[in-house]
Amino acid sequence: MFFANFTLKTEDEKLISEKDFIGKYTILSLFRELDLPNFIHYAAELSNFVEWFELKNARVAVVLSCPAEKLKQIKTTCKLRIELLCDENGSLMRSVDNLKDKKISPATIILDRWGRVRKIFDEICLDSLKEEFEQIITDDNTLNPLIQLRRAKRSFSQEKVSRDALKTIISAAHLAPSCANKQPWRFIVIESRDFLEKIHKALSGGNYWMKNAPALIVAYSKKDLDCELSDGRDYFLFDLGQAVALLQIQATQMGLIAHPVAGFDPVLVKQVLSIPEEYTVITILAIGYPSGNISSLSEKHQAIEFSSREREKLDNVAKFI
Amino acid sequence: MFFANFTLKTEDEKLISEKDFIGKYTILSLFRELDLPNFIHYAAELSNFVEWFELKNARVAVVLSCPAEKLKQIKTTCKLRIELLCDENGSLMRSVDNLKDKKISPATIILDRWGRVRKIFDEICLDSLKEEFEQIITDDNTLNPLIQLRRAKRSFSQEKVSRDALKTIISAAHLAPSCANKQPWRFIVIESRDFLEKIHKALSGGNYWMKNAPALIVAYSKKDLDCELSDGRDYFLFDLGQAVALLQIQATQMGLIAHPVAGFDPVLVKQVLSIPEEYTVITILAIGYPSGNISSLSEKHQAIEFSSREREKLDNVAKFI
Incomplete structure (x- = not known):
């Protein structure tokens, strides 16, 4: 640049x-x-x-x-x-x-x-x-190719993801905007076999495929790390969402899957990672390079690994006045 | 692609x-x-x-x-x-x-x-x-240039933003991931002078500069449009945050400022836009092409329009285990 x-x-x-x-x-x-x-x-x-x-x-x-x-x-x-x-x-x-x-x-x-x-x-x-x-x-005026390319894929290759690459995707997340620049996002990047296996035990059955990811990133925050404004406007999860989106865009650019899931036991995750109770662990992202070999996936997941996107019609989520 | x-x-x-x-x-x-x-x-x-x-x-x-x-x-x-x-x-x-x-x-x-x-x-x-x-x-392995470039700038040129351009940035937002693909984000894109002026009245004093933006986007959602999971994991604001981040990346690519703010009266905004009470209006984004002429900004805002970024040390928000 x-x-x-x-x-x-x-x-x-x-x-x-x-x-x-x-x-x-x-x-x-x-x-x-x-x-x-x-x-x-x-x-x-x-x-x-x-x-x-x-x-x-x-x-x-x-x-x-x-x-x-x-x-x-x-x-x-x-x-x-x-x-x-x-x-x-x-x-x-x-x-x-x-x-x-x-x-x-x-x-x-x-x-x-x-x-x-x-x-x-x-x-x-x-x-x-x-x-x-x-x-x-x-x-410049076309839909951004990385936004188009980003998909929550499940089939991982066994290639290790370097510490540098993991730092780069976290750095991208850390450049997100936040209310009054509070930067409420917190991440634990898990690379060690020991911790990976402990987290695997907290995953729901449908997230079996995450066990093949060489790294996991736990994203969490708590209410008082960010603005708490009138009419229920707590910003911590909104801003964490912004950071996690940038993380995924950066990963996509680097040829990495970064698949966020909600199917896990958050209490167990907090216990394993010594995250205090008052935090919300909103997502765990499975990180790794993709593989075109989808044989390790369930039939249901095989069918959607290369499927086209499903979205509401734009009119149902946006209006112009 | x-x-x-x-x-x-x-x-x-x-x-x-x-x-x-x-x-x-x-x-x-x-x-x-x-x-x-x-x-x-x-x-x-x-x-x-x-x-x-x-x-x-x-x-x-x-x-x-x-x-x-x-x-x-x-x-x-x-x-x-x-x-x-x-x-x-x-x-x-x-x-x-x-x-x-x-x-x-x-x-x-x-x-x-x-x-x-x-x-x-x-x-x-x-x-x-x-x-x-x-x-x-x-x-591919460098920090994404649009993530680096994105800044919450305040000085707008008077150039109109086309409806097509606004649709493109909303389309980018709509490609965000969400819990179980719930797509809980809702946007109202305001281009008409009449509605712009009504929203201007809801802005806090510090957001005077938004009156120069040719378009505003109101981003909102409500709890039951998205997953509501154990341990306080409501996903609507998190997923709205992901969508709003992609919106900003797309805008940056198109040479557009997309500056999200929290300083407004959400009750008045909902009233003006007929948004039902149970929704959370989390942010309004000021949209427009940038201007290097910052004379319309307050001294404080002039000083930061081209300043460098401030972020916590990465170690304070992320750990690797």
Whole structure:
């Protein structure tokens, strides 16, 4: 994830920084040397497409490394209908050099609505630029592939999950938002055979398949770790839910099943793990790499391991007013 | 997201399908025509790297379009130390052709642990293959960029959010898991000026900035829409939390702020939206595109709009046993 930090000057010698590009997509074409013929040719060509980009909510500008006072003069002389900016102190050029690990000029960069550098072209080609830009917009507006991919699968391979991988999925959970940043989530990650077997004894019969998972994560919290507001709004389970969802997205990205279940004896789990009584153990997640060999599953579970998703119609859960 | 469906035969004439590749990364090199000299050259070169790939949990195989009984013969004749598969019925070749929208051969494809086609090379080049494969592994095992990027920002641009975009973020929420697939989440998406203003009156003073958001989403549920299990395990808020987290990830991908708050009068909100009393309105999310211009925010909020994240040390929320 690359954020570029830079200060540019507008034609009116106003200072702008990377923050001024937040909110829209941005196409910035950079000319390091004032190679005027090349620049004029490209800027003229690009200006024909400014409207095309603007219709897609993108801002388009050409950045030159000349002093700011020359911008207006160039624009008037060359009759350009395009925003010109200058990189007097070279901060944008340096950012791009650092990202690409080499000096490139001319270059074109695409920033997204957060100001992230999404693409750097080390040559200037309008066709590839438009194609890549459209691809980014399409990708950004499509249902997230990990959200689509996440499924509560049951068939585990025997491959061990490294401690690092487990730490990464917990770190993802820990980046969830919470009421007043209370971070009420607590996790116990179980890798040792001894504790795994003790927890297996607390599982309901239908969760037999969890015994094949190389790791289990117990997610718990208690009421006073989070906001307790009017009208019964206790936030601890809501925020724990947010954290557990991010954990699953991260696991999915890493090719890991993270299957949360409710079928277990919570009192026994608390006893085994020395979790004080006042906590709610809301879920145990079975963690492991998937296997396409589903022979260890019951017939019922085999039938649904690769089934399509079932959801209520959207109209039944959401309305627009 | 591309999944290829295919049936191949092993050297022992065993049938295998795409499901048999789930769990590991896979490198499949495809030769459509039995161009023997080219194939032998490449297979010999690739076999030098089988160990390198296997150390990174990848399976490597070469797929030929010849009949299965020829595989063993070829392997023995050519003394190859690499898995050979045959695509007798051409199902893998057709999948690849469809994905690339043209016939390519030879080709190399990378499948991830879910069996997704992550990359198709329409030529065979070991260096690019290794480089791309390492990049995929690195990307997959890094903290998800959207989870890193998601922040509860407050400065909105005035750009309208389309109904389609709002539907997409709700659809993402609706793909959350829930206890026994109860889907207890309910959302009201508010776009009309009239309702927005009525909700503004229910916001606490500190949430003044939400008045600049072009849309609000009210997230609510009630206890009996979800599992109610022993030891106080009511799942409705936990599952609503999972859905709201996915909503935020989807919004972040789309360049949208989705900032959940608790500071509002829930009784007034229910009254305005005709939500029955027994529901819990746990959060309202402010939705809109971000702006780098933070002048509309209070000094306190300006100071934190671009601040770094604050989280407890991981050890304080998770232990590994």
